[in-house]
Amino acid sequence: MSGYSLHLLALAGALAAGAIGWQIVFGLAGALSLAAGMAMGLGAYALIILPMSGWPFGLALAAAALGPTLIFAAFTGIIRRLESHYFALATLALAEIAVIIATNWETVTGGANGLLMMPGPAWLNSAEARVAFAWGAALAAAAAFYGFQQYFGREQLTLLRTEPLAARAFGIKAGQIRVAAMGMGALAGGLGGAAHAFTVGLVSPDVLSFKTMAAILAVVIIGGRRSPLAAMILALLVTWTPEWLRFLEQTYLIAYGILLLLVVWLAPEGLSALVARATRPLRRARGLKPPPLEALGPADKGGLAATGLVRRFGGVTAVANVSLALSPGEITALIGPNGAGKSTLLNLVTGLDQPSAGDIHLTGRIGRTFQTAALAPDLSALENVRATGASAKHAWAALHAVGLTADAGTPASHLAQGAQRFLEIARALAARPGVLLLDESAAGLSADERQHLAQVLRAAAGAGATVLIVEHDVPFLSALADHMICMSEGHVIASGDPNAVTRDPAVITAYLGAPLDRGTPA
């Protein structure tokens, strides 16, 4: 290999490390950071500036990796709650600040011209050593990627990316995962940046700039968001393309942009996903080995009591002075016309929303389903259940309880609507909740499926769970529930034996007075 080819090979390794760092942030944690170029730049500046102040090479390299880690983790700590474009633009602002500092703090950074590197240790002064350094950084980045995925769990991360609200309800700590992802990503990026600076022997604001971010975007979006191997291959291609297209000069970067657009349109998961899809049938044929079944009662007795709950949205009072007490082994039905405040009440009870006034006393773990099935479409049924942190045994037992073991390996998006409802219930059951909350789980179910749902809920209550079900289908509930509560316009208007509640004149007026109510959904 010629010296120049070795030089390009080292540059590709550095880019691969930076790109894999961004895969951790965007591919695994789902956070669109636009500061991946900055992470590389920080590493590059650290490796060149610190030895000038007398730091040994090894220590400077450690700082090039750990410095960006700390800065990115601390920064993300401040902005961890921001979603989508807020997060993206906050990171872009951070990256712009870095460019401004690098360009203007001339005494330290050398300004727009940058700095030349002092000679490194003699044993590293060869093209081969630089290649080893850069690809070592890429491999370290890949190790960080798989370590991160292993630590936080592939299923949990998928749920966090695709259904953030459900992830929150299941106690997945989105903020912590983001802080960790940005820190890990910056570690990989810092190493890549150090390798880049070491290879070219100088650093300038160029490496911090959006140009680096654009190259990383090209590598990850085209190659695939969750494949370090694809990032390595694409980094090689991206590094060599300008050489092949040298006759195009500057314009080869335009080609990146066009290719990016085409991939976002046609292969949104990147080229590696196309390869994976071609090989997927083989993987599924291996099948799933069910672990021995285990009884699925609640982990501990649960109870729920709320007094004087109020929730206002601006001038609208969605929940007005609601009190309720639910006990273990009982099924309670919550009914009421549309807009009565039922879902708001569930959100308050589960902690997704804060009451304006009132107290909630909850004992035992809580499990809930959502009005719209909030499942990760690409994960299999078993993976969806396991995404909540349930053990394989409990996940399997939960699938068994709802009758879905035969579909354990089927992606959630391939399940029929009714089966998706049951999968949601299995997911709630797998956490062995003391309190089980169901939001319109019978909507869209056939008569047979409703019978099956009633059996599942009776079994859960029989095992000691406290069950609260929100539904429109009053006849179904009358046969199922031990206790019924009717809400209208935020107030509880009737409570007690289901047959008594359904004959209560106030309840009948509330329903008939609300002609928009869907009644029993078809």
Added chain:
Amino acid sequence: MDALSLQLLFNGLALGAGYGLLALGFALALRSAGAINFAHGDVAVAAAYVAVAGGGLGLGGPATAGLAIAAGAILGLSVAGLSWAPLRKRPIEATFIAAIAIGIVLQNGLTAAFGGAPKAPTQIVSGGAQVGTVFMSWQALVSLTAASIAFIAVWALLAKSHLGRRMRAAAEDPEIAAAFGIPVLRLAILAFAVAGALAGVAGVLLAAQHYATPTAGADYILKAYVAATAAGWGRILPTAAAAVAIALFETIGAAIVSHAVAEALLYAGFVVLLAFRPQGIGGEAKGKRA
């Protein structure tokens, strides 16, 4: 107030007119299509370069500005057609990345065609008037007038007109709006085109006063975004006030310390604002924070 302060105030207002126009287009696309256009800054820069090219062909100031507005509208349409319309049912990051991809094409296309050095289009009007101690260039006065008209027009469109109400309904709940017979997609694409035209005006005005480089888009979009966020999403008139405040901060900061320090402080302040008051200074958040 001394002479220097008054002059700074005027310069800041003129710069604020440019930022305000950028932020206005940004807010319009958000309010009437529910879209965040990550290529908005690059569209403004590209329109400014179209004006530069027009000047190179011997066109005068007003003609080149007209050319830039047309280019902005066409680019706005292209962004809608390439990055937003085909991807709007996908996870929202897909539209962001597609728009960023368009930005990469524009940045590098401009660098290839014009080089990386700063360029300025011909001024729409040259000269100016001395009012007391303050020199008011005609160009700056044109900027202020254009921005004022654009703000009042967009505000009236959204708040007062039937078309504006339909646009807002389409952005807030596209499915319900479509069920009521509102042509959601067409309205959104129209909003992108108008936003692009506004970016074109902003680009040509900003570049004439302060030069542009092919990569200035990131700074432009950040300033538009800072103004829109500080004002509270999609609130039109507070956005103008925020844009002027940003420009004054930048102008006065540049005079007292340096432009770099002022800009860095502005971005740092923006991050702090986002972290502690994402709904903006002015009011409730309109954007989704899933």
